[in-house]
Amino acid sequence: MVYKIEIIETLSKTVEIEAEDYTEAKNEVERMYNDEEVVLTADNHTNTEFELII
Structure with a gap:
Protein backbone atom coordinates (compact mmCIF):
# COMPACT_ATOMS: atom_id res chain seq x y z
CA MET A 1 0.00 0.00 0.00
CA VAL A 2 1.16 3.55 -0.75
CA ILE A 17 7.89 47.60 16.11
CA GLU A 18 6.76 51.07 17.08
CA VAL A 29 6.04 43.96 9.56
CA GLU A 30 4.43 42.45 6.44
CA ARG A 31 6.43 44.89 4.30
CA MET A 32 9.63 44.00 6.15
CA TYR A 33 8.92 40.30 5.66
CA ASN A 34 8.14 40.72 1.95
CA ASP A 35 11.30 42.81 1.48
CA GLU A 36 13.30 40.08 3.29
CA GLU A 37 14.29 42.42 6.12
CA VAL A 38 12.81 39.79 8.43
CA VAL A 39 13.79 36.24 7.47
CA LEU A 40 12.71 33.10 9.27
CA THR A 41 15.24 30.26 9.38
CA ALA A 42 15.56 26.81 10.89
CA ASP A 43 16.37 28.54 14.19
CA ASN A 44 12.74 29.79 14.19
CA HIS A 45 11.28 26.27 13.90
CA THR A 46 8.55 25.71 16.50
CA ASN A 47 6.60 22.65 15.36
CA THR A 48 6.43 19.76 12.88
CA GLU A 49 3.28 17.79 12.06
CA PHE A 50 2.73 14.73 9.89
CA GLU A 51 -0.73 14.20 8.37
CA LEU A 52 -2.16 11.50 6.17
CA ILE A 53 -3.40 12.77 2.80
CA ILE A 54 -6.50 10.88 1.67
Whole structure:
Protein backbone atom coordinates (compact mmCIF):
# COMPACT_ATOMS: atom_id res chain seq x y z
CA MET A 1 0.00 0.00 0.00
CA VAL A 2 1.16 3.55 -0.75
CA TYR A 3 0.50 6.39 1.66
CA LYS A 4 0.85 10.13 1.13
CA ILE A 5 2.04 11.92 4.25
CA GLU A 6 2.11 15.71 4.38
CA ILE A 7 4.88 17.30 6.44
CA ILE A 8 3.95 20.68 7.91
CA GLU A 9 6.65 22.80 9.54
CA THR A 10 5.86 25.94 11.50
CA LEU A 11 8.34 28.80 11.81
CA SER A 12 7.67 31.66 14.21
CA LYS A 13 9.39 34.92 15.13
CA THR A 14 8.30 37.89 17.22
CA VAL A 15 9.11 41.34 15.84
CA GLU A 16 8.82 44.46 18.00
CA ILE A 17 7.89 47.60 16.11
CA GLU A 18 6.76 51.07 17.08
CA ALA A 19 3.57 52.25 15.36
CA GLU A 20 0.47 54.38 15.87
CA ASP A 21 -1.87 51.36 15.85
CA TYR A 22 -2.08 47.63 15.19
CA THR A 23 -2.85 48.03 11.48
CA GLU A 24 0.20 50.20 10.89
CA ALA A 25 2.40 47.78 12.85
CA LYS A 26 1.09 44.75 10.97
CA ASN A 27 1.50 46.45 7.59
CA GLU A 28 5.08 47.45 8.41
CA VAL A 29 6.04 43.96 9.56
CA GLU A 30 4.43 42.45 6.44
CA ARG A 31 6.43 44.89 4.30
CA MET A 32 9.63 44.00 6.15
CA TYR A 33 8.92 40.30 5.66
CA ASN A 34 8.14 40.72 1.95
CA ASP A 35 11.30 42.81 1.48
CA GLU A 36 13.30 40.08 3.29
CA GLU A 37 14.29 42.42 6.12
CA VAL A 38 12.81 39.79 8.43
CA VAL A 39 13.79 36.24 7.47
CA LEU A 40 12.71 33.10 9.27
CA THR A 41 15.24 30.26 9.38
CA ALA A 42 15.56 26.81 10.89
CA ASP A 43 16.37 28.54 14.19
CA ASN A 44 12.74 29.79 14.19
CA HIS A 45 11.28 26.27 13.90
CA THR A 46 8.55 25.71 16.50
CA ASN A 47 6.60 22.65 15.36
CA THR A 48 6.43 19.76 12.88
CA GLU A 49 3.28 17.79 12.06
CA PHE A 50 2.73 14.73 9.89
CA GLU A 51 -0.73 14.20 8.37
CA LEU A 52 -2.16 11.50 6.17
CA ILE A 53 -3.40 12.77 2.80
CA ILE A 54 -6.50 10.88 1.67
